[in-house]
Amino acid sequence: MNDLNTLHVFLALMQTCSTTRAAQKLGRSQSYVSKVLAQLREELDDPLFVRSAEGLTPTSYAVSVEPKLRAALEQVNQALEPEEFNPKFIDKITLHIVEPYLITIGKDIIDAIRKECDAVIDIRQWNALSETMIQQEVVDIGIHLLSNKAQTLHQKPLFRGCAYFEGNKNGDYIKYVISGVNEFVNRYEMIDPAIEPKIYTDNHILTTQLMDQHYTLRYAPDRKQSFEHDLDLTVAIITKASRRQSEKIQWLTKLLVPIIETFEGY
Template structure:
């Protein structure tokens, strides 16, 4: 097969078809008619002498040949896009670009406010569209429909780019009237009632099983390794709400230290070091390889990392 006989648009069609697994959605993505996309798929089948996508009960399913082609095809198209992309710098001060960022409540509370303040100074027309983990899937990120993800992860797809925004230690927040302050020991910590707060990863949550310790997160996993278990009374996904709940004089909240800064001036709360050692968490910045070389995207990633360095972890 001679390269000059190949319509390069067909390779773009195939890439989008393998992403969307739907002729209709692929046509919408490329801004062409459905008959034009169907014709493109017919030509692709002739070109590769393979059905490529077969209709099954689960929709359009790629053949083995298509699955083998997919990573190579994506790499080739990315290289071509990078080669022809203008190298002009991103003019942040004049840009009105919308950056769609999936961000956990923890990161939204601690990192986004100083980021927004910086944006108002240097790029006042840039818009942030902040999304929750329940709004986004790994597939959305892979396609570049979401610019960035800022969250904590147990695992992410190997194709994604990532960097560590910061590491954060843990602290405890309790009411100034909580009797536990007289002796903040591990024994009393375990006997107390606790507020649990977290939301990591992607997808819609269906609730928490208090008995499933391994899914409760860092704090409870450490306690499990110690052969201990705390009594969780309230489960929430919002850090500000959790800190307000900890004002009640019989509840203990254990959170990353930068989150505690949000209520550092609250006279009703006392911040204490945990009565056991908890390894620090890592807040990650994650993005699709499709956006890795985009000048605006590179600018935003650098800005986020610069702002993150200024959010100093407190020492309690």
């Protein structure tokens, strides 16, 4: 294990227990991770990981050497780090953003990052795996609504929002489904229990195109605290708790907050 790249692969596998997730974390292909794992098994004369129902389970040998190798890598990284943080040294930035925000401010976020560095930017819609990927450090930062989450996640609330109906109320009600927000919650019932959705979609563009004939529930920041319909919707920046003080996360948060605050609603 005389190549630092192989060390990164081993530690990523220990953290994710999956060649697919390890590849995502490292920004490499799954075939590359599998190839490195095969080399490590041959060099160390140990399988290192065995397949199980939960994924890849480390062997006792892998468990025993992991803390020593992690400590060694941290010392190497500290030795190589510049004395002052510089975003130009960042290789990759990964963000998962709830769809309305991704659509309206995604370009501004990319433009702002690109002014600071040439890192690979992986910016995607929030999905069912986003929280797990933040915990596994595959995703740096998420932008989503404040809610009950694991203690391993830190949420920085930004502003509260209000809800209002938009469109043609003589048409069908459209339930615009947003991942992690309202798949199993009908917030429109809190305003008008008589509403029965006739159209369901998770596409923001399609929903907007249908507003001439139909209607839906929209969301906007309520900076004047004059709620039309208070549904307790607060947007938050979400990070892994143990990383929130890191220079990369602090820099990203400082960059993102003023952009998020320009959001006018959807």
